[in-house]
Amino acid sequence: VIVTVGDELLQGDRLDTNARWLARGLHDASFRVVEILSVGDDEAEIARALDEASRLAAGGVVVTTGGLGPTLDDRTREATARFLSVELDEDPELLASLAARFRSRGHPDLPPLNRRLAKVPRGGRILPNARGSAPGLEFMLVEDPVTLLFLLPGVPSEMEALFHGPVLESLDRRLPRRLDRPFAVVVRTTGIAESALAAELERSLPGGLDVNLQYRPSVEGVELRFSATGVGADSRLDRALEAVEPVLAPWRYGGAEATLEAATLDACRRLGWTLATAESCTGGMIGSRLTGVPGCSDVYQGSVTAYANRAKETLLGVPESLLAAEGAVSEGVVRAMARGALEALGATISVAVTGVAGPGGGSEDRPVGTVWFAVAGGGMPVEAERASFPGDRDEIRRRATQHALRMVWKRAVARSRDG
Amino acid sequence: VIVTVGDELLQGDRLDTNARWLARGLHDASFRVVEILSVGDDEAEIARALDEASRLAAGGVVVTTGGLGPTLDDRTREATARFLSVELDEDPELLASLAARFRSRGHPDLPPLNRRLAKVPRGGRILPNARGSAPGLEFMLVEDPVTLLFLLPGVPSEMEALFHGPVLESLDRRLPRRLDRPFAVVVRTTGIAESALAAELERSLPGGLDVNLQYRPSVEGVELRFSATGVGADSRLDRALEAVEPVLAPWRYGGAEATLEAATLDACRRLGWTLATAESCTGGMIGSRLTGVPGCSDVYQGSVTAYANRAKETLLGVPESLLAAEGAVSEGVVRAMARGALEALGATISVAVTGVAGPGGGSEDRPVGTVWFAVAGGGMPVEAERASFPGDRDEIRRRATQHALRMVWKRAVARSRDG
Numbered sequence: 151v152i153v154t155v156g157d158e159l160l161q162g163d164r165l166d167t168n169a170r171w172l173a174r175g176l177h178d179a180s181f182r183v184v185e186i187l188s189v190g191d192d193e194a195e196i197a198r199a200l201d202e203a204s205r206l207a208a209g210g211v212v213v214t215t216g217g218l219g220p221t222l223d224d225r226t227r228e229a230t231a232r233f234l235s236v237e238l239d240e241d242p243e244l245l246a247s248l249a250a251r252f253r254s255r256g257h258p259d260l261p262p263l264n265r266r267l268a269k270v271p272r273g274g275r276i277l278p279n280a281r282g283s284a285p286g287l288e289f290m291l292v293e294d295p296v297t298l299l300f301l302l303p304g305v306p307s308e309m310e311a312l313f314h315g316p317v318l319e320s321l322d323r324r325l326p327r328r329l330d331r332p333f334a335v336v337v338r339t340t341g342i343a344e345s346a347l348a349a350e351l352e353r354s355l356p357g358g359l360d361v362n363l364q365y366r367p368s369v370e371g372v373e374l375r376f377s378a379t380g381v382g383a384d385s386r387l388d389r390a391l392e393a394v395e396p397v398l399a400p401w402r403y404g405g406a407e408a409t410l411e412a413a414t415l416d417a418c419r420r421l422g423w424t425l426a427t428a429e430s431c432t433g434g435m436i437g438s439r440l441t442g443v444p445g446c447s448d449v450y451q452g453s454v455t456a457y458a459n460r461a462k463e464t465l466l467g468v469p470e471s472l473l474a475a476e477g478a479v480s481e482g483v484v485r486a487m488a489r490g491a492l493e494a495l496g497a498t499i500s501v502a503v504t505g506v507a508g509p510g511g512g513s514e515d516r517p518v519g520t521v522w523f524a525v526a527g528g529g530m531p532v533e534a535e536r537a538s539f540p541g542d543r544d545e546i547r548r549r550a551t552q553h554a555l556r557m558v559w560k561r562a563v564a565r566s567r568d569g
Numbered sequence: 570v571i572v573t574v575g576d577e578l579l580q581g582d583r584l585d586t587n588a589r590w591l592a593r594g595l596h597d598a599s600f601r602v603v604e605i606l607s608v609g610d611d612e613a614e615i616a617r618a619l620d621e622a623s624r625l626a627a628g629g630v631v632v633t634t635g636g637l638g639p640t641l642d643d644r645t646r647e648a649t650a651r652f653l654s655v656e657l658d659e660d661p662e663l664l665a666s667l668a669a670r671f672r673s674r675g676h677p678d679l680p681p682l683n684r685r686l687a688k689v690p691r692g693g694r695i696l697p698n699a700r701g702s703a704p705g706l707e708f709m710l711v712e713d714p715v716t717l718l719f720l721l722p723g724v725p726s727e728m729e730a731l732f733h734g735p736v737l738e739s740l741d742r743r744l745p746r747r748l749d750r751p752f753a754v755v756v757r758t759t760g761i762a763e764s765a766l767a768a769e770l771e772r773s774l775p776g777g778l779d780v781n782l783q784y785r786p787s788v789e790g791v792e793l794r795f796s797a798t799g800v801g802a803d804s805r806l807d808r809a810l811e812a813v814e815p816v817l818a819p820w821r822y823g824g825a826e827a828t829l830e831a832a833t834l835d836a837c838r839r840l841g842w843t844l845a846t847a848e849s850c851t852g853g854m855i856g857s858r859l860t861g862v863p864g865c866s867d868v869y870q871g872s873v874t875a876y877a878n879r880a881k882e883t884l885l886g887v888p889e890s891l892l893a894a895e896g897a898v899s900e901g902v903v904r905a906m907a908r909g910a911l912e913a914l915g916a917t918i919s920v921a922v923t924g925v926a927g928p929g930g931g932s933e934d935r936p937v938g939t940v941w942f943a944v945a946g947g948g949m950p951v952e953a954e955r956a957s958f959p960g961d962r963d964e965i966r967r968r969a970t971q972h973a974l975r976m977v978w979k980r981a982v983a984r985s986r987d988g
Contacts, residue, residue: 160601162589162595163794171581173578173581174581176581185579185614187604188588199604219784261765261768263767307964364580434853434860435853437853437874440852446876450876452884455853455860456871457860457866457872458870458914495883
């Protein structure tokens, strides 16, 4: 059972992305999530939700997120003490480490509000939080059957790090016999629509294997989860994957943790290639994804975001006459941008993007969603593609970013295959 | 109380956007949402959730969404019949209108599965659904105090139309005396920590106003929500906002829907300024945020993402000798980058960023999290700042992006004030 805490959820001010993240994390760790409860920043209501959740989760686990910060509307600690009918003690070690943390940032004294972070409902085990000042807490609610409660902070990066670290470690130790842990393989694909992929997969999956297949489509592509449980699950899963291999091969860039930007950088790195980008409507999103990968600097050289035409001319050498004749969103301009980026940044391969992300700026010839792409370098001729994307400004830009990365990835993979 | 139904929610396959939409809708209709419950497509679990929800919502309303479709995993009708201990009757009028709907689409016979859509738990009032085949249903759970239950389909457009139509109409008729609608004002701030802001606000808020203050911190800043209910709520809220005005003024960039990138672009636009960026560790994130704002092109010219040193030299004119002497993450280099961006992109004002985002690349002098910033142009001397950010690579980059936008915003706001 997952409990998320925050008035902003009940007032509809924020989407509950933490609930979804925890649901997937617990699901992937072979738990069946039976309920998600969201409550406001109210001590009595949080305590009541903990009571309800712990009854539903008997023999399992309750994970809460939110309400552990320093301000007075953070009430999860107090609510837990109330629910468990225990005292709220100040932990001297935790207090010392909080004070040290603040000193290292140039605050000689711990602010009085932050002192609240050292309060622990009696019986709680402290889960240190390397990314923030509020630690997580763990409680054994019932010894037999083991029923656990974890309190996690609401800041996503802190919650995720604690979940992947001490929470999963404790769950694996204390609740080792869960549902038959399904054998599951996740495959990430890009460049093919969910319905087209589904049609091909259903055709090639042999009957009688009892392998479950889930589709998780997004703007970035379709994630597939093949899973099987019971006798011979692993070999049935292997046979299913073998059967669909020819269908998946052209679209698959990796497994559960893969990102297309990391796959692209890896493919370039293996060839000794360096990469440059030239962005217009994506405005830096391609570079932002590539530089999100640690250690990208041996491959990625940089980008020219040429939002204004002047920048396309001066930094990428796109001729003014070409811009005037064909317009900024055109095959000629995107090819010139890709060549210009290659030269300006001294890279082996480059990709360029220019398009109409909307909501304004569309025309009959070039409606909103029209995007031109070009790749240059890597010992192959410049190649251009035109796409028409659905959705709003954000979605068009995200689809364009994925498309641009895919063009580089495909060129590098093709070059590796050809030797 | 809101109940959302669907296995995909519990497995983390889908964000619960319906819950958020209903929460906002009920909040805006002056209801206090006390809990959101999400359960899977299981009859017993839905029935249990309805039981729990109806107890919590005594004297109010329960709204469910999902599980009303024709397929066999749609169980909300059956679960409601079980929870109410009533029969599930086939409604002849509903059946006739379903058959007519299918005939008008070229299906002479109603498919057997779709016949399920005509089942109604005894006592339910049918809420016709103009956009789909599954109607909504309304039940009076308790007569005194009036407690209502609405079942709505999970397709967002159908749910929304039914909520705005027959649901709100019935609520206004049957539950007219709701909580006093709260007066609320949202303020977004950046550049000050939650605890520091809280300490200053608690000091300056006069006692006795009975104004509630919520803090919503994120990497981008702290969002504040001031609210008051009851007699004289609006004037008490005004007095509170007046009292905290001097505290908020330096940090506030807007209200509920504001983003710092839009505020920055607006501030530049009012001065007739154009803006350029030079990014290194942020790799395009600043440009990506700015270009996310429709109509940014009159202000934003573009960016040079100079990830490699070579790009810093050739595109931004940073002297090789300076890079060798001071290193890429240094005051000298960031100042040269800002000046170079100003010139290369022909803008009025520029901001440059270079830092160590980690996890590798840190040193004793420049540990991970060290980031240098500079703003140039706008008729003021070049100004540099050094920051040390906590968190992982992603968080450091997001904090650096926010800091860079803030520097431009502050310079533009300062220039506007000085005339």
